[in-house]
Structures are given as structure tokens and as C-alpha cells.
Amino acid sequence: MTHGAKLGGHAAEARDRARRVDPAEVEDVIMGCAHPEGATGHTSARQIAIRAGCPVTTAGVTVNRYCSSGLQTIAIAAQRVMVDKVRSSSRAASKSISCVQNEMNKHMAHDENGRAA
Secondary structure, three states, rough: OOOOOHHHHHHHHHHHOOOOOHHHHHOOHHHHOOOOOOOOOHHHHHHHHHHHOOOOOOOEEOOOOOOHHHHHHHHHHHHHHHHHOOEEEEEEEOOOHHHOOOOOOHHHHHHOOOEEO
């Protein structure tokens, strides 16, 4: 019952720490999400970047390719490195499958103050 952005933030932070990457060096966060309209979506890439400790200047984009969202993020990140000369990007897929069923998990779409999660 953990929000996808929270899971993704922990994973991105741990990965960057293991690779000894300063979150301030990450220029772009590209996250795949099979159901961004649901509770685990709502600009999850941006939320994950912030939760992983990246500065607010770090860009974020959420990609929806359903089952191949994670693969698409790798392709986009590789293109950004080759063409745009981005030095460091973070890419992955983030889902909390228990949160995909939007009708059943409406509590995940808002935080304890009623704001969108």
C-alpha cells in the first residue's frame, strides 16, 4: 500500500548512492508508469526526483508504454545522452501494482491533507 512515487524515490536514492552520484548532477528523471492516470501516476517522475533528493531544477518526465514503459525509459535516456549530451539521467519504471486499480485505492490519490499525492 505504498505510493509508486515513494517507492521510486527510495529506489532512485539508493541507486544514486550506490553509484556515488550526487543527486544535484542528475539532469533528467525519466520514469515509466503503466497507468499514470491512476493513483500511482500524477507526474510520478517529478515526485520521484524530489523524493530522491534531486534539486527542483531537475527535469522529470513520466512515460506510458504499458508493459514496456521501463524499456522505453532506457531508450529515451540513451538518446538524451547521445544527442543532447546529458551527463547523468535517472530512468526506470515505477509501479505499485496494488495502487493501479484506481477505484479500489482512492486513498492513495491524496495525502493526509487531501492534496494530490
